[in-house]
Amino acid sequence: MTAVRAILFVPELALVLAMPPMLMSVIAKTKAWFGGRVGPPWLQPYYDLHKLIQKHAVYSKTTTWVFRAGPIVSLAALLTAATLIPVLSNESLMGFSGDVILLAYLLALGRMFTVLAAMDTGSSFEGMGASREVTFGAMSEPALFLAFVVMAVATKSLQLSEMIGPGLLLEWRIAGPAMILVAGALFVVLLTETCRVPVDDPATHLELTMIHEVMVLDHSGPEFAFITYGIALKFTLLGSILIHAAIPHSQEIGLFGSTLRIAELGVLAVLVGVVESATARLRLNRIPMFLAGATVLSAIAVVLVLMRRTG
């Protein structure tokens, strides 16, 4: 049974893994449109990845195996996470009760290795970026977990594919306001985790203001390709969680639903592009407040959902 399911998942998984750079392209095109430019070609992220794969990596003499392991472990963690998250259909490849915890810590594991690799270079800039990344990561985690609590209470399940599955349709009907808050909190988490404006600016060229970009300055060649691809994959995965929570599809929608999901991911990418074009990045000392705001949104959603259960 599981073998059959695994084979059936191959085309879907291939599509999921091929899609992330395209979404980055959608964001870039949206930003270019806002700036009145044509923007890079649609397939540019793929060309970039191809170019990087063909180069070979340069290592500084001060680095150890941790530096080399960083990008590989991060990408591996994300690929494992991809098997737990339903992207195009309502089901994921793997899944068991309690896999949300595994998912959260897979994301944390990836982040930890990126940070360790950055610290391994001994560059003060990278240490600074690492410190910021860890601070903001730790602050966005409660928002994510509280959002998971809401969905777990709503669907009475601890398996991610069920938590953000059709069971939420009912919750949207009886506790719509709470679900809107959850969607808002997840959007903030998405922006933080994938290093987009207003928390981080992926296009900045000043080391002092970077967060994610400064941590990966020393990586080159295929390893940098892993990092670039990894961040795009992270966007797709977290974006899928957000979309599945915000727009639950009922079970019988089938192939049409998958097409719809792709369109929704595209719309999400456009939305992120619009946010990036319309807002400036926050001053560094205002970011904790932004993240605390997201946590508060999920916390209130938890209260609302629990109130419906008891009252």
Place this chain on the structure above:
Amino acid sequence: MLRSVMDSILILAALLNLAMLATSRMAACIRTFAVQSLLLALLPVAVGFSHDAAPGVHVFAIAAGTMGLKVLLIPWILLRVLRSGEIHREVEPFIGFTASVLLGALIIVASFAFADGMPLPSRAPTDLLVPVAVATLFNGLLILVSRAKAITQVLGYLVVENGVFVFGLLLLDQTPALVELGILLDLFVGVFIMGIVVYHIRREFDHMDTHLLDALRES
């Protein structure tokens, strides 16, 4: 349907409390208050329709009075004081912004717990009404005590009044419009006087930090 509209309005109003605690610009703070009042002004109409199909005139009178006063006139007076006072336009909190927001959220969560055990004169039109009223009241109090400037204290007082207004919706059928409009008039006169007082504090002391006022002495 009507219920989910009311719920959405109430939650948005509760979140605007937090937004007020979070903003560092006074003008933005005042505008946020105006938006909150606008949302709350819609509530009596919704509550009226949830009670019976054709609510009385006084429901609309209350909504219109609130809109005229708390959405247009009072914010306008406050913004005018802000401009003419030539004051530093940043809110100066005693408690940091992040800490205030977390405290505000704690207040909201606590009011949900608190509202459960409250004996009420009549059944609330939605479960969220009482918690949000209590939360707004105490968030207003928080703004009142945690901000240094006289004008933000006026704002905190107004937010407390918004909380009382939400609470008053419980008695929408029993209160005559005259009482409600009387409260609004009092509020208007209060803000008017406070505007003048704030202006004079600024003239006398060259700033409007109130915590310097407790060092009153003759000479």
